[in-house]
Amino acid sequence: MKKTETPQFSVRDTNVVKGVAILILVSHHCFLSASRFEGYDISFFPFTQETIISAALAGKCCVGIFTFLSAFGLTRTYQKQSACGAEEISERTQTEKFVLRRTINLLSGFLFVFVLVFVCGLFLGSRSSFSYYTKESGILLSAYYLLLDALGLSELMDTPSLIHTWWYMGLALTVIFLFPIMYKLYQKIGWVLIPAFFCLLCCLRLDISDFNRWLVLIPVGILFADRNLLERIKAHQVVKRRSLDFVLKFFGISVIILLLAYLAADSYEVSSYGTKVLSCLLAIAVVLWVYLFLNGLPVISPILAFLGKHSMNIFLIHNFLRDRWFEAQIYSCKHFALIVLVLLLASTVISVGINALKKYSGYDRAVQKLHQRLGA
Secondary structure, three states: OOOOOOOOOOHHHHHHHHHHHHHHHHHHHHHOOHHHHOOOOOEOOOOOHHHHHHHHHHOOHHHHHHHHHHHHHHHHHHHHHHHHOOOOOOHHHHHHHHHHHHHHHHHHHHHHHHHHHHHHHOOOOOOOOOHHHHOOOOHHHHHHHHHHHHOOOHHHHOOOOOOHHHHHHHHHHHHHHHHHHHHHHHHHHHHHHHHHHHHHHHHHOOOOOOOHHHOOHHHHHHHHHHOOHHHHHHHOOOOOOHHHHHHHHHHHHHHHHHHHHHHHHHOOOOOOHHHHHHHHHHHHHHHHHHHHHHOOOOOHHHHHHHHHHOHHHHHHHHHHHHHHHOHHHHHOOOEHHHHHHHHHHHHHHHHHHHHHHHHHOOHHHHHHHHHHHHOO
16 A cells, blocks of 8 residues: 655744744733733632743744744755746846845835834824834934834844834844855765854853844754755654544643743743753744644634744834834723734734735735846
């Protein structure tokens, strides 16, 4: 009897994992500390407030999940492009076009939301959008800060931003630009790139910041994509009996996640290379758990995939709703799960509107024409 091959980790699979990651992200920002909901009467039943805060602290791993998926997706896309590339085009030219296309895709989506949020911020909230760039700055310098923020470079340039959570844009751009170098090195030394890159980060003695703690997941994502590790783990049976294999995998990986989450929450404020490894392992474990046990479930996985498609917009706008514009309305929902649900639902509805506006305003066509003109 011919053995059936396990399907590759697809775009839909990626969106399901992204859906879980954005749910973790929203929960993380809502309940990261008691100060975020101070003054509001919130029920945490059937858990305690301390348990939910600890879970939210561990939810920082959502950044690692997105970083891993970015490197994983870049690898698969690059390999397909290289396999189908024209012979007359050099590898260097193909790589440049690849990086340019991914950069345009990232920044075009961000820039549209940036302008929309900036305009809304002129009328909503206690501070005008301009005020985030004009503190102790002249007009030219403020305009420079605004431009850097609109290009997603505020974190890299250490300049003011409209909202702090957009620091991730700097990381997303870094992943795109580091990828060709990492992939080339990976082709030469394989999995050794992971410990080698980690040792390099240690030798550079960089601060264990929100930014650089996730960089090691770039070579990890490349390895998983190139070696089909997610698919191979899914296909591998610990025992021959499928039902028992499922139970063993489910409880084994779940226990690992709970243990890693407990340790990650307990060491959230600790800056060390140990916590760096811990955070990255938790991110990988969550990706694997979702892929093995949530993917394919009726009702649940389609909802998660839908959220995953809108994860970028949700990430960009949810903290404006939660922290800047409608804090009282969000936290007045009484129960912690309802607060997350309402914020997620509101952000998703706005994201659907944003995508429709991009489509019918001609913005998407303009971006496509830009791709064609630049040959990306």
